[in-house]
Amino acid sequence: MKLNFSLRLRVFNLNCWDIPYLSKHRADRMKRLGDFLNLENFDLALLEEVWSEQDFQYLRQRLSLTYPDAHYFRSGMIGSGLCVFSKHPIQEIFQHVYSLNGYPYMFHHGDWFCGKAVGLLVLHLSGLVLNAYVTHLHAEYSRQKDIYFAHRVAQAWELAQFIHHTSKNADVVLLCGDLNMHPKDLGCCLLKEWTGLHDAFVEAEDFKGSDDGCTMVPKNCYVSQQDLGPFPSGIRIDYVLYKAVSGFHICCETLKATTGCDPHSGKPFSDHEALMATLYVKHSPPQEDPCPAHGPPEKSDLISVLREARTELGLGIAKARWWAAFSGYVIIWGLSLLVLLCVLAAGEEAREVAIILCTPSVGLVLVAGAVYLFHKQETKGLCQAQAEMLHVLTRETETQDRGSEPHLAHCLQQEEDRA
């Protein structure tokens, strides 16, 4: 690669809110999105919540000349909702489905049925290896009482680990998506600290959009005050994150976010705002990196966020174990009830009542069985994430604190042994 190599990369990200039968004006919004993407001619367009494969095929056909390569990531019962359109040939594709993604009995939230995942695309741009990731994490339905908090932290960790392990040969790493986390949220910090990714909103030389870079704003006609909860002026949960490895320098020249309406027709594309980033990559030997802020993140921050995440996962594990134990008792109680009802049904006195009660009893045992199994799985998933974190923590502490805290790594190992 030439020493004066440079590259400008224009990226588009949007959570499309494309839910068949449920979201409003889908056909019109998809048509306008297609027109906009064709007109703007980005290098990469990364989309989330495209739950209808027909809509992906519609966009694919509409965008085939401007974006010759495309991929739709399929997982779960409904799908991952993730897709990508690329002006450049996609060299490689891979998908990692998150181990934890809510509960199957929370029908009304539906995340479990979607198979939330992270999609990886490898592109070769003038000799530069770009690993682009697109993802969508579990939604936050209540800020005050977030029953999915531990799952989202575990997903953020799995996402960070997936990026960490699959990008070792990449020159530039790009992550776009709806993380369903505010910038200071634990999962968001964990992701940034472990991968070293930079937030385009924070780093952009020129930002145009709503205050604080919000990607769900009250001005958007599809957004209700209920969606924003305790943040009436808007929330920032969609991101463009990036980093370059040694030998390259990357910066965000411009970041634009729509402000409740598309830039041409004035109507919104979705209930989320679109992000449009122009990234500038250039060859830069490590010693000449013009931006010291782009160095490796502080290890003490990583250690601190890992400790906090482990504590939160610990609370999640305790809750999952409580539910597994509770549903185990319900199964025993339900089976005992069924035996009693069978005895009563064999007699004469309460025969009809016993037969009528059989159906709800069988249902109770089946539901409790499902709840038991899913909380056992939840426990395993959270324990795995917690163990991986402890492992990183032990290694980081060993390398960092040899002088000041000589026994900390040993203490952490003892803690793991006890767990």
Next chain:
Amino acid sequence: MKLNFSLRLRVFNLNCWDIPYLSKHRADRMKRLGDFLNLENFDLALLEEVWSEQDFQYLRQRLSLTYPDAHYFRSGMIGSGLCVFSKHPIQEIFQHVYSLNGYPYMFHHGDWFCGKAVGLLVLHLSGLVLNAYVTHLHAEYSRQKDIYFAHRVAQAWELAQFIHHTSKNADVVLLCGDLNMHPKDLGCCLLKEWTGLHDAFVEAEDFKGSDDGCTMVPKNCYVSQQDLGPFPSGIRIDYVLYKAVSGFHICCETLKATTGCDPHSGKPFSDHEALMATLYVKHSPPQEDPCPAHGPPEKSDLISVLREARTELGLGIAKARWWAAFSGYVIIWGLSLLVLLCVLAAGEEAREVAIILCTPSVGLVLVAGAVYLFHKQETKGLCQAQAEMLHVLTRETETQDRGSEPHLAHCLQQEEDRA
């Protein structure tokens, strides 16, 4: 790294058949395994089917002096059964759970409840980066009528993709595990062709073990003729696979397999045979690689195996869609029956019969609902694997057949569009 760098790596692999309440002589076998591993002092011991975390903790404690680092991979409702003991510090750990792993309603097979996965360990050995993988794929319960064939092919693909994408910075790649596939099986060929891994049994300079390297043999007292099916003399389904990237040369000096008994006491460790490989890694500039067989695999073989795998996944998708449609009809039929029973229960004539039939009807609808959802998920998972394969096929064909088959890549793209 020095030019005369070399390293000898002693690796142990065993499917431990450690199933609480079900497998025989667990405690004795675990004790003997611990003693043997301590005595032999391997660099790495990779184990599968350690379904009891207590047994892992027992081994961990017993092996703590010889193998100071260890990890147990947790996933699914029961666990992944995978664990590792290492003489050297494990630098990094990651886990990928397979998207497809049988059906939840096949209780008696139980694979779905296990959360089959691939575990990754990164080790730094005298400056050499070793990526070691341990895995266990879905069991084959019937060679003649294998209903899990498409799932195992999809798992082999996911495993190959995971290794391909996470080992780009590794100097040496090692995969150990119970693949539940014979050496010439489609999934096994797919894995070897896409990753470029070499089979220790084929490459070993010195092999000691049963004929054809079998890892389930009739001489083992825990193996029945039913387990071996149409192969009464034994089957080879456990593997040590490896490769070195450019700049290194690797060869298998010795491979030993137990032959139905452990080398010291004469009793078997498990119903599978243990594999013990001595690998020799040395620095070797690409042009000086002494073994031309260790070059990149033939692209035509990869293309041929990818085409076959896509066809098999296509059959799996058709079957999954049929089951989803069938269970959809059963749900409609069951709901109609429930409405009819409610009407009858409201009357006088067949009231009791109607009430009695309510329970099985509700059960029918619930079971059909679960079957429908799981086959929808199966379809998505198989489609994703098929699409990833098609993508590789298109790229490989583009680069290889530019002269001889100029339109093949274009035809494949058209095929994807139609799909």
